[in-house]
Amino acid sequence: MTKVKVAVIGLGSWGECHVEAYRSIPGVDVVAICDTRPQQLMQVGERFGIEGRYTDSMELLQRRDIDLVSVVTFEENHLASTLEALRSGMHVLVEKPVSTKLQEAKAMLEAADRHQRHVVPGHLLRFDPRYAEIYQGIQSGKIGKPKSMYFKRARTKGMFEIYNRTHTAYLSTVHDLDLAIWYASSRVKSVKAVGNWVTGADSPDILWALLQFESGAAACFNSNWMTPDQAGIVMNDSVEVIGTEGTAQFDNRGSGLELWDRNGRLTPDINIHRVMNGSAAGALRDQLHYLCECIGRGADPVYTSFQDAVHGIEVANAIVQSAATGKEIML
Numbered sequence: 001m002t003k004v005k006v007a008v009i010g011l012g013s014w015g016e017c018h019v020e021a022y023r024s025i026p027g028v029d030v031v032a033i034c035d036t037r038p039q040q041l042m043q044v045g046e047r048f049g050i051e052g053r054y055t056d057s058m059e060l061l062q063r064r065d066i067d068l069v070s071v072v073t074f075e076e077n078h079l080a081s082t083l084e085a086l087r088s089g090m091h092v093l094v095e096k097p098v099s100t101k102l103q104e105a106k107a108m109l110e111a112a113d114r115h116q117r118h119v120v121p122g123h124l125l126r127f128d129p130r131y132a133e134i135y136q137g138i139q140s141g142k143i144g145k146p147k148s149m150y151f152k153r154a155r156t157k158g159m160f161e162i163y164n165r166t167h168t169a170y171l172s173t174v175h176d177l178d179l180a181i182w183y184a185s186s187r188v189k190s191v192k193a194v195g196n197w198v199t200g201a202d203s204p205d206i207l208w209a210l211l212q213f214e215s216g217a218a219a220c221f222n223s224n225w226m227t228p229d230q231a232g233i234v235m236n237d238s239v240e241v242i243g244t245e246g247t248a249q250f251d252n253r254g255s256g257l258e259l260w261d262r263n264g265r266l267t268p269d270i271n272i273h274r275v276m277n278g279s280a281a282g283a284l285r286d287q288l289h290y291l292c293e294c295i296g297r298g299a300d301p302v303y304t305s306f307q308d309a310v311h312g313i314e315v316a317n318a319i320v321q322s323a324a325t326g327k328e329i330m331l
């Protein structure tokens with residue numbers, strides 16, 4: 001594989017994981033990083049020995065030696081860096097939600113087409129073997145055409161204090177929307193949603209959505225931030241897909257691993273991102289590896305779909321509107 005040079009913009013909790021994961025991929029060099037917080041920039045730069053450090057993404061994006069950029073900034077400000085990176089000739093991975101505005105998501109896709117670059121959404125669950133196996137079961141005919149789908153995604157109340165900055169539909173449900181659209185291979189035609197604002201934040205702590213697809217599939221989503229931190233359950237997710245030929249399901253309630261210490265019990269994530277023997281592993285690394293490998297050999301990263309991500313934002317918009325008005329939304 002040709003050496004792939006990458007940059008990461010946004011070095012919060014998830015951006016740092018991107019740096020960690022890229023650095024574990026042979027043939028990939030992280031040559032530049034950016035964050036508006038100088039202290040965080042210095043800390044990540046020192047930790048990984050990266051010399052190209054920027055507090056202004058536009059300055060970083062003037063470099064001509066970068067093949068791929070991860071945009072890992074706040075949910076609502078992915079657009080400017082993405083458009084400038086594409087204009088400068090770089091491929092871009094945009095974290096989920098690619099945007100909270102449909103017009104912005106469409107603008108990213110149009111810019112990628114215009115500049116003949118790849119823009120890829122950070123929907124890494126397609127690289128989690130459990131979700132991927134369900135997709136393969138649908139494709140092979142073992143499960144058949146999906147008729148009924150259920151997705152639950154539950155996180156802790158403590159995480160909500162950080163992430164209530166963005167509506168639950170974009171922050172959390174959007175992962176499952178991408179999976180449902182992928183599984184159904186179909187557009188959504190109607191949306192009905194109900195929210196519960198338990199803590200009084202702008203975003204609902206509990207969100208239910210019922211979708212009908214053009215394919216005839218129905219899908220139900222429950223995203224909530226109600227797990228008490230003391231329960232020690234970092235993730236409490238489940239999925240069930242009933243197809244014409246069979247059913248697939250799993251329930252992760254964490255990873256299967258439990259750590260008991262003086263503070264109680266913790267079920268740490270080991271599927272999405274973990275570091276083992278100094279090297280990153282999990283769905284994030286697999287996603288970035290796939291993308292770098294495609295770029296290295298000049299192939300299209302077709303396993304992911306920005307078109308699906310754009311439709312996911314269209315559906316998330318309808319969920320927000322339906323939860324606010326109580327009305328069913330036709331797309």
Ligand SMILES: NC(=O)c1ccc[n+]([C@@H]2O[C@H](COP(=O)([O-])OP(=O)(O)OC[C@H]3O[C@@H](n4cnc5c(N)ncnc54)[C@H](O)[C@@H]3O)[C@@H](O)[C@H]2O)c1
Nearest residue numbers: 010011012013014015035036037072073074075095096122
């Ligand atoms: N795919 C996943 O499973 C997954 C997991 C976690 C987070 N995310 C997504 O990743 C993104 C970042 O999430 P996070 O949890 O790391 O958030 P965070 O708040 O911890 O970090 C965001 C960082 O971006 C920096 N930043 C903001 N605007 C910037 C700009 N214009 N230029 C440079 N730096 C800027 C901030 O200073 C901060 O350090 C969000 O879109 C989030 O939804 C995805």
